[in-house]
């Protein structure tokens with residue numbers, strides 16, 4: 001359920017009056033997202049309205065600017081629409097709101113290698129564009145301190161083997177980070193799972209949902225993406241799928257020797273990050289409270305991925 005902020009047709013039309021658009025003819029709430037309220041609406045063409053439930057006016061301008069700059073650099077994203085006064089960030093029902101053009105396509109939940117290659121190209125373009133915007137920075141709140149700080153909290157949701165694996169990976173990642181030195185960094189998407197892309201056939205329509213974007217290692221971003229796009233049911237990387245994505249990515253931004261030297265640890269750390277995210281979601285649900293997540297994705301999938309990456313598969 002993702003319509004947290006209800007809205008009437010009159011309220012929407014009032015909002016749209018600020019833009020240079022034909023009248024509203026249709027709107028509907030979108031169930032797919034979890035964090036924010038999303039509406040599809042038709043006014044001449046189709047649009048997407050997002051009302052921000054989690055991020056405040058201090059955070060949303062960063063995402064608006066990032067989408068704008070990536071779009072201007074020809075990365076396939078939806079560029080927030082400017083109103084008549086040039087503003088792209090708006091106030092609706094006292095919350096930040098942004099209007100995007102609706103991208104035509106659907107999320108490739110069972111992608112083929114052409115789609116993986118197209119995505120690899122887009123991620124390479126996104127990282128190159130990111131290197132040309134050094135003024136854009138944002139702390140990663142779900143990095144080392146976060147997983148080390150949540151280790152005790154998630155213990156009840158693990159068996160003995162899971163606890164041992166978590167401890168070992170946290171230690172291995174800490175040792176790597178202590179010695180990692182500088183790796184190519186900039187703004188990363190941070191959550192480029194299949195459901196955060198839209199495809200029209202094999203053509204990429206766009207990357208969406210930049211709300212986990214932050215400063216980070218580009219190789220980590222690629223590893224997050226590979227882990228979701230290229231794993232089989234056992235969590236192992238599918239060699240052909242991995243090569244399709246990696247080759248396309250590296251044709252745009254080749255990995256450096258320093259990145260290649262620690263690539264296995266980067267893949268493992270990307271798996272750790274999302275295993276922990278799902279375990280923390282389980283903990284939050286068990287703890288109750290107003291912020292308890294309604295849906296929790298299966299942490300076991302990432303435990304499997306992590307075991308496979310540690311085994312070199």
Ligand SMILES: Nc1ncnc2c1ncn2[C@@H]1O[C@H](COP(=O)(O)OP(=O)(O)OP(=O)(O)O)[C@@H](O)[C@H]1O
Nearest residue numbers: 032033034035036038048078100101102103208209
């Ligand atoms: N520009 C767009 N064009 C077409 N569809 C879009 C666009 N932006 C968002 N959507 C649709 O709306 C859904 C929710 O968007 P998004 O993932 O950004 O929201 P969210 O609430 O932040 O999601 P989550 O909680 O999963 O992170 C997407 O799954 C997609 O179906």
Ligand SMILES: N[C@@H](CCO)C(=O)O
Nearest residue numbers: 191193274277278297
């Ligand atoms: N993509 C994440 C959820 C959103 O951050 C996951 O599958 O766990």
